[in-house]
Amino acid sequence: MNEHITVAISAVFLIAxxxxxxxxxxxxxxxxxxxxxxxxxxxxxxxxxxxxLLGELLFPFVSLSVAIILFEGSLTLKxxxxxxxxxxxxxxxxxxxxxxxxxxxxxxxxxxxxxWEVAFLFGAVMVVTGPTVIVPMLRTVRPKASVAGILRxxxxxxxxxxxxxxxxxxxxxxxxxxxxxLGNWFxxxxxxxxxxxxxxxxxxxxxxxxxxxxxxxxxxxxxxxxALVFAVFVLSNHLHEESGLLTVTVMGIWLANMKWVDVEEIxxxxxxxxxxxxxxxxxxxxxxxxxxxxxxxGPGELVVxxxxxxxxxxxxxxxxxxxxxxxxxxRLLLAWIAPRGIVAAAxxxxxxxxxxxxxxxxxxxxxxxxxxxxxxxxxxxxxTARPIADWLNVAEPEPRGFLIIGANPVARAVxxxxxxxxxxxxxxxxxxxxxxxxxxxxxxxxxxxxxxxHAERNxxxxxxGRLLAMTPSEDQNALTALHYRMEFGPDAIYSLQTKTTKAxxxxxxxxxxxxxxxxxxxxxTFGMLASILAKGGEIKITKLTEKFGFDEFKxxxxxxxxPMFAIDPRDRIHVFTAEGSPEPEAGWTLISxxxxxxx
Numbered sequence: 001m002n003e004h005i006t007v008a009i010s011a012v013f014l015i016a017x018x019x020x021x022x023x024x025x026x027x028x029x030x031x032x033x034x035x036x037x038x039x040x041x042x043x044x045x046x047x048x049x050x051x052x053l054l055g056e057l058l059f060p061f062v063s064l065s066v067a068i069i070l071f072e073g074s075l076t077l078k079x080x081x082x083x084x085x086x087x088x089x090x091x092x093x094x095x096x097x098x099x100x101x102x103x104x105x106x107x108x109x110x111x112x113x114x115x116w117e118v119a120f121l122f123g124a125v126m127v128v129t130g131p132t133v134i135v136p137m138l139r140t141v142r143p144k145a146s147v148a149g150i151l152r153x154x155x156x157x158x159x160x161x162x163x164x165x166x167x168x169x170x171x172x173x174x175x176x177x178x179x180x181x182l183g184n185w186f187x188x189x190x191x192x193x194x195x196x197x198x199x200x201x202x203x204x205x206x207x208x209x210x211x212x213x214x215x216x217x218x219x220x221x222x223x224x225x226x227a228l229v230f231a232v233f234v235l236s237n238h239l240h241e242e243s244g245l246l247t248v249t250v251m252g253i254w255l256a257n258m259k260w261v262d263v264e265e266i267x268x269x270x271x272x273x274x275x276x277x278x279x280x281x282x283x284x285x286x287x288x289x290x291x292x293x294x295x296x297x298g299p300g301e302l303v304v305x306x307x308x309x310x311x312x313x314x315x316x317x318x319x320x321x322x323x324x325x326x327x328x329x330x331r332l333l334l335a336w337i338a339p340r341g342i343v344a345a346a347x348x349x350x351x352x353x354x355x356x357x358x359x360x361x362x363x364x365x366x367x368x369x370x371x372x373x374x375x376x377x378x379x380x381x382x383x384t385a386r387p388i389a390d391w392l393n394v395a396e397p398e399p400r401g402f403l404i405i406g407a408n409p410v411a412r413a414v415x416x417x418x419x420x421x422x423x424x425x426x427x428x429x430x431x432x433x434x435x436x437x438x439x440x441x442x443x444x445x446x447x448x449x450x451x452x453x454h455a456e457r458n459x460x461x462x463x464x465g466r467l468l469a470m471t472p473s474e475d476q477n478a479l480t481a482l483h484y485r486m487e488f489g490p491d492a493i494y495s496l497q498t499k500t501t502k503a504x505x506x507x508x509x510x511x512x513x514x515x516x517x518x519x520x521x522x523x524x525t526f527g528m529l530a531s532i533l534a535k536g537g538e539i540k541i542t543k544l545t546e547k548f549g550f551d552e553f554k555x556x557x558x559x560x561x562x563p564m565f566a567i568d569p570r571d572r573i574h575v576f577t578a579e580g581s582p583e584p585e586a587g588w589t590l591i592s593x594x595x596x597x598x599x
Contacts (some may be wrong), residue, residue, distance in 0.1 A: 008053055015041070016279035025486070028140075029133040029378055031342050034279055035371070038286025048287040058284075059353060065277040066350050067233045067248045068226070069343060070167075072274045073159045074252030075267050089153050091320035093161060097127045099319055101165070103312035104304075111300045111307075112369075114362045117173045118355065122366060124169045125348045126308060126340065126373060128162035129155045133341040133378060138462055141337070141385045142396040147330050148462040151337055159343050167245040168193070170351045174358065192243045195236055199243075200250025203232045207251075208258040222269035267454065278342045285349045285367065293368040301369055305376050313338045329392035337385055339377040344370055399465030400573060401425060403488075405450055405480045406471035407434035410496075410529045414470065414564065415443050417539045417591050421565075423573060424463045428455075429471075451483040461487070466575075469495040469515065472526050478515040490516065494575055497525045520564055522578035529562070529593065536596030539564070543589055550584040565591040 015037050023030035041048035050058055105123030108114050114122070134155035138148050171192040207228055210216060216224055229248055236247035255263055314335040321331050348370040355363035389395035401424025404411050408429075415425040415438075426444040429435055435447045446459050467484045469477035477495045485493055493516030520529075544550060554561075566574045566582045567589040574582035584590055 005053060008048060012048070012280055012283055013276070016276060016283060019283075020275065020279055023136070028382065029136050029339065029341070030279065031133060031282060031345075031374060032378060034282040034342075035286050035375065038283040039289075041283065042287025043289060043291055048283075050284040050288050054284075062281065062346070062350050062353070063244075064230065064233065065281055066346050067229060067245060068277060069274050069346060070163050070245055071229050071248045071252040072267070073163065073343070074249045075256045075263055076157075088321050088324050088326060089150055089157075091322075092150070092154050092316060093157055096316035096320040097158070097162065097165070099316045100127045100308075100312045103315060104308055107304050107307040107312075108369075111303050112297075112362075112365075114365075115360065118360055118362050118366065121166065121169050121173065121351060121355075122348070122369060124162065124166040125344050125351075125366075125370060126312075127165065128158050128344050128347075129338050129341060133339040134337075137337065137339060137382060137385060140382070141389050142399065142462060143333055143389050144330065144394050144396060145462060146326065147333055147394060148460065150326075150334060152458075152460060159341075163343055163347055164246065164249050166347050166351070167249070170354070171243065171246065173355070191240050192246065195240050195243045196246030196250055199232065199236050199239070200247040201254050203228065203247070204251040204254030204258065208255055208261040211261050211263075212258075218265075221266055225266050225269075226273075264448075264454075278346065281346050281349075282342050285345055286371070288349075289368055289371065293365065294372070297365060297368055297372065301372050304369070305373055308373060309377065309380070327394075329394045333385075333389055333392055333394050336388055337381055339381050340370070340374045345374060396463045399461075399463050401464035401466070403428065403450075403461065403464050403467050403484070405429075405467065405469045405477065407431065407438045407445060408470070408472065408530075409533055410526060411468075411470040412438055412441060412443065413533055413539050414468070416441060417541060418565070419443065421541060421567060421573075421589065421591060422571070426460065426464060428459070450480050466492040467494065467516070468519065469493075470519070470526070471496075472498055472530075474498045474515075481515040485516070493517065494519045494577065496520070496529070498527070499525060517575070518578035520562055520576050521581075524562060532562075532593060532595050537593055538596070539591065539593050541589060541591055544584055544586055546586045549586055550588075550590070553590065560595040562593040563590060564593060567591070 016034070019033035019037055020030050022033050038048075042050075054061060101120075101123045103123075104126045105116075105120045108122050109116055109119040112119075134151055138151060142148075143151075207225070211221065229251070232251060233244035233248050236244040255261060255266075316338075317331055317335040321334070326334070345367075348366045352363050352366035355366075386395065402415070402418055404415050404425055404427045406429055407427040408431075411427055411429075412434075415427055418425045424444075426446060427435075427438050428446045428448070428450040429438075430447070430449055432447065435445050438445045444460075446455065448454055448459075450459065465488055467481060467488055469481050471477055474497075477498075481493045481495050495515035495517070496519040518524075542553065544553065563576045563581070565576065566584040568574065568582075568584075569587045576582070
């Protein structure tokens with residue numbers, strides 16, 4: 001028996017990682033493969049039975065896992081990002097969310113004949129989308145920047161907000177259990193909100209002080225945070241049943257917005273932990289379902305799904321975009337794309353188990369209903385969003401922008417000219433001073449490690465199809481180029497040398513092979529470009545004509561110019577590399593670095 005449990009747990013971990021890898025490889029939402037794996041292991045052959053496998057530990061495991069997931073999500077919720085967002089996103093997170101909630105709850109009540117309590121809980125769960133499903137879909141659909149930005153930020157922010165709303169609805173339901181009178185109902189609800197707010201804010205503030213004053217070593221930050229999340233969650237539930245989820249969410253929001261507290265390393269750890277917990281939860285929850293439960297839903301579930309897709313979401317978008325500059329085709333695409341994710345599945349399963357034990361008979365249908373909406377939105381929208389975007393003429397053409405690794409003066413100068421020529425560029429760096437300088441130039445940035453899990457979820461690659469690795473570190477250039485070969489393809493990876501190939505020696509040849517094409521020529525290095533720019537050199541845009549073609553350009557400038565890019569009459573950009581360079585003709589545009597002759 002013990003051996004079977006060990007094998008089953010090990011297999012679930014392996015299956016979870018395999019599903020995540022397959023999703024990354026195919027650029028599809030991971031929940032598709034996790035769902036298929038869970039159904040195959042559970043309802044189809046009965047090999048995985050979570051209730052028998054974990055027994056009484058199943059409910060505590062789900063509770064603690066959801067607490068960690070909500071805490072990790074709340075760590076990304078920064079108030080300054082909310083105030084800086086477009087007015088449309090703010091409306092979608094407030095008024096639009098209420099519209100989706102209300103329409104879904106009413107449809108569930110009227111069509112499925114659920115109690116109002118369970119209907120409102122289901123409506124709250126259905127407001128969340130999440131970056132785990134939005135980001136892969138955006139990379140496939142490639143909508144215009146305005147649409148992509150709105151959907152991406154909505155997905156990031158609606159997870160903790162929507163989950164918190166679901167927690168509050170659940171707490172509101174159970175706060176009246178066994179207590180006569182509406183007054184006691186509101187009293188219990190108020191106690192939960194008060195405990196969640198005070199204990200969460202207090203724990204977040206105290207832990208923030210500990211981090212700020214370095215009272216614990218850096219290598220203990222992650223495990224100390226995990227221990228604190230568990231302790232605060234249990235203490236809050238002890239003070240008032242089921243207030244723990246709200247408490248850890250408030251604690252995460254407080255830490256994320258506390259000044260002079262660096263939570264980046266903690267966030268990276270929690271992201272990795274959340275990935276494996278979400279994967280395992282989804283497999284276990286899918287394996288718990290039976291085909292009989294789906295049959296019990298009847299055709300009413302399809303009606304509810306249709307109302308969510310064709311009424312609730314469009315109303316959300318139409319109300320949120322009133323008075324904005326968003327065009328009608330863009331609004332229609334926004335109204336179509338809103339896939340539900342793993343957080344919705346985890347939260348619905350947690351509350352379904354609890355409400356079922358409290359005597360709410362229709363609560364057992366929460367999980368299959370949620371899974372049906374997840375399956376329907378992900379499959380339907382993944383298959384149709386790109387054709388609809390093309391039909392509405394709001395899809396980007398083939399991605400021709402550049403992801404530039406580094407925000408140093410060389411990278412900034414190159415990016416500035418690319419943007420001036422009409423091409424998209426986004427600079428990525430871990431150097432905050434360089435990021436500030438880049439922002440002052442009005443160039444798009446991402447502050448962080450380009451190969452981190454955070455970058456996988458938050459780095460906006462819409463409209464970007466090539467990589468320029470332009471840091472002074474040979475190792476970082478090679479590592480980043482290797483990481484993005486799968487994303488962009490090997491022919492779209494370019495790296496700037498820090499030393500010439502001959503000077504690099506035998507030990508560096510492996511890195512040279514994997515860093516992609518060599519930017520601007522075999523003799524061009526980062527130090528050379530930095531020196532030319534420091535001495536007053538300038539990157540210029542030159543239009544070639546019949547009288548002044550590429551040969552005349554080279555004769556006029558001789559060795560004092562380094563050709564970088566050439567743009568043909570069809571507005572396609574070509575990169576000069578050591579492996580091969582374009583032959584610009586009349587009508588082409590040349591981007592090149594010209595030395596300061598006086599210097």
